[in-house]
Amino acid sequence: MATYVISDVHGCYTAFQELLRKAGFDEENDELIIAGDIIDRGKENIEMLRYLENAPDYVTFLMGNHDYDFMGYCEKFCNAFDNGRFDGDFTEMKKDDWLLNSFVSDKYGTVSQLLINYDVTIEDFRKWYNLFKDLDYYRIKEINDKKYIIVHAGYITDKGYSRFCMKGLSPSYLRWGIEYFYMWARSDGYFEGGMNNATVIFGHTPTILDEMFYNDGKVWIKRNKEKNCRFIDIDCGYVYKDKFANANMAIIRLEDEKITYLEDKKGR
Numbered sequence: 581m582a583t584y585v586i587s588d589v590h591g592c593y594t595a596f597q598e599l600l601r602k603a604g605f606d607e608e609n610d611e612l613i614i615a616g617d618i619i620d621r622g623k624e625n626i627e628m629l630r631y632l633e634n635a636p637d638y639v640t641f642l643m644g645n646h647d648y649d650f651m652g653y654c655e656k657f658c659n660a661f662d663n664g665r666f667d668g669d670f671t672e673m674k675k676d677d678w679l680l681n682s683f684v685s686d687k688y689g690t691v692s693q694l695l696i697n698y699d700v701t702i703e704d705f706r707k708w709y710n711l712f713k714d715l716d717y718y719r720i721k722e723i724n725d726k727k728y729i730i731v732h733a734g735y736i737t738d739k740g741y742s743r744f745c746m747k748g749l750s751p752s753y754l755r756w757g758i759e760y761f762y763m764w765a766r767s768d769g770y771f772e773g774g775m776n777n778a779t780v781i782f783g784h785t786p787t788i789l790d791e792m793f794y795n796d797g798k799v800w801i802k803r804n805k806e807k808n809c810r811f812i813d814i815d816c817g818y819v820y821k822d823k824f825a826n827a828n829m830a831i832i833r834l835e836d837e838k839i840t841y842l843e844d845k846k847g848r
């Protein structure tokens with residue numbers, strides 16, 4: 581039995597399934613943790629949502645910022661329906677972006693993609709809302725005497741968070757609380773958030789983009805000797821593959837920390 585971690589599938593269902601096969605993931609015996617952002621940006625959002633709906637026992641989904649936003653859209657549709665402000669008929673919204681966007685700000689086009697290409701109903705949105713709202717923000721695993729914290733963007737202890745707030749965080753952090761950190765952390769202060777003697781595995785900031793974890797589409801690893809902790813960014817930006825040749829999808833097996841890439845790039 582092994583534990584695998586992947587992140588930021590972003591509606592790339594086929595690639596995700598292919599990577600599981602390539603890594604030798606065994607549905608009968610292994611465990612999979614998906615560290616958030618299962619949808620948006622990619623083309624196979626419905627496939628990811630159906631996968632969430634039929635969630636096999638071996639998989640744990642954690643909340644990402646895109647999942648959280650999508651949950652908000654679902655909630656809005658359902659509330660409007662429950663309050664009689666919407667009859668559940670999406671026909672007009674399918675034809676009219678303005679109408680759709682007046683309901684939900686469909687930033688990544690996922691909702692219109694679902695409405696136009698598939699026969700989705702208000703009950704689908706209700707189902708998705710209920711599934712997303714129960715997701716955890718992080719998961720802690722002890723494997724071979726090592727502690728792993730799996731989270732979408734960044735982990736911070738409650739105590740660390742209070743200290744962090746005192747130092748003057750961005751207004752968004754203060755407004756939304758610690759969950760915002762788990763889903764959105766992306767700053768130097770991020771590294772204060774870890775826990776001693778632990779490895780934080782996260783995604784959210786693709787290693788293919790020219791940002792703080794840039795590593796040309798390979799997994800990014802940094803050790804903090806002082807705290808004896810490590811940070812591993814496993815989001816290799818696969819959904820950006822049309823823009824960046826080295827974008828990739830990676831999965832890590834915690835027992836031996838073996839990393840498998842979907843695409844084996846030359847010279848690696």
Ligand SMILES: [Mn+2]
Binds near residue numbers: 617645732763784
């Ligand atoms: Mn994200």
